[in-house]
Amino acid sequence: MNDNRIKKLTPLKETKFLSLYDAEYKNKNGKEQHWIISSRKCYSTLNEQFFQGKEGIVDAVIIVALHKESNKLVLIKQFRVPLNDYVYELPAGLLDDNEKIENAVVRELREETGLSLVEINYEKTKDKVFLSVGMTDESVALVYCTCEGVTSNQYLEEDEDIEVILVSQTQAKELLKTNVKMDIKLFMILTSFAESGEKLFNTTV
Numbered sequence: 052m053n054d055n056r057i058k059k060l061t062p063l064k065e066t067k068f069l070s071l072y073d074a075e076y077k078n079k080n081g082k083e084q085h086w087i088i089s090s091r092k093c094y095s096t097l098n099e100q101f102f103q104g105k106e107g108i109v110d111a112v113i114i115v116a117l118h119k120e121s122n123k124l125v126l127i128k129q130f131r132v133p134l135n136d137y138v139y140e141l142p143a144g145l146l147d148d149n150e151k152i153e154n155a156v157v158r159e160l161r162e163e164t165g166l167s168l169v170e171i172n173y174e175k176t177k178d179k180v181f182l183s184v185g186m187t188d189e190s191v192a193l194v195y196c197t198c199e200g201v202t203s204n205q206y207l208e209e210d211e212d213i214e215v216i217l218v219s220q221t222q223a224k225e226l227l228k229t230n231v232k233m234d235i236k237l238f239m240i241l242t243s244f245a246e247s248g249e250k251l252f253n254t255t256v
Contacts, residue, residue, distance in 0.1 A: 057101050062094045063087070068145070072097065089187040091145065097188070109179050111191045112155045114142040115240055117252045119169055119199045123217035124244050126237065127163055130212035138232040139216075141240060143191070152178070152192045160196075164215045165203025171196045174254040193236075195252055220248035 059075040072088045090097055091110040099105040116125040130137050144159035146152070157168045175195035182189050202215040218226060223245040233241075244251050 055101070058083075060094070060098055060101060065094065070094070089189075091187075091189055107188065107190065109146060109152065109192050110189050111143055111145045112152055112159060113191045113193050113236055114156055114160055115193065115195045115252075116142065116160065116164075116166070116198045117196070117249055118166070118217050119197045121217055121219075122249050123219050124223060124241070125164060125166065125198065126216045126218055126241075128214040128216055134232060136232055137212075138234055139226070139237055140234040141237050152194065156194050156196060160198055162206045162208070163211070163213055164198075165206060166198040166200045166215075169197040169199050172252060172254060175252065197252065218244075220245060 056076045056078075057074050058077065061073040061075070063071040063073055065071075068091065070090055070093065072090060072094070074086045074088050076084055076086060078084050092100070092108075096105075096108075100107045114125070117123070118125055125142060127140050127142055128137050129140055142160055142163045144155060144163070146155045153171060156171065160166050160168055172195040177193040179190050180193055182191065202217070204213065204215070207213055218241075223241050227238075227241060227245055240251075
């Protein structure tokens with residue numbers, strides 16, 4: 052980065068999955084300002100990224116999966132503590148240390164839904180996109196794939212409270228008409244699936 056506006060990074064609170072940092076930076080007018088950053092990365096990793104030009108790693112995978120036998124989109128309904136409520140989402144999960152994206156998809160798909168990966172559409176998949184950039188540097192791989200099998204909750208971790216839902220194109224349209232809490236990533240995918248069905252998973256040229 053030729054124009055590195057961040058001049059100093061100070062840890063405020065570091066935990067296993069999420070940390071807060073104070074970033075001292077210069078705005079476009081050269082005035083020193085402060086910004087609070089939430090990150091999945093430890094201080095040393097983020098420090099190397101900001102000041103040594105190290106490429107940032109992907110934090111998680113978001114799985115856009117078509118159930119092969121039913122031609123339905125795979126959703127989950129999960130209890131999220133920050134909302135104190137259930138919210139509709141896509142299956143997802145953090146990458147383990149140095150884990151390949153493909154391996155994370157296999158692991159998280161099985162853990163959260165009981166389903167097995169069939170194939171990843173690499174031409175549709177985006178290796179790295181960012182989420183709420185005003186608050187966090189968190190990045191994800193948005194992976195389009197097909198899966199198979201019978202849904203199950205037997206592989207969930209203790210703190211995971213998840214219901215798996217398979218929706219057809221018609222059911223997607225109906226779900227969008229409701230007032231249920233919904234993750235923005237799911238809303239965008241669900242809108243596209245409601246319009247195009249399984250064609251959403253076809254490679255576009």
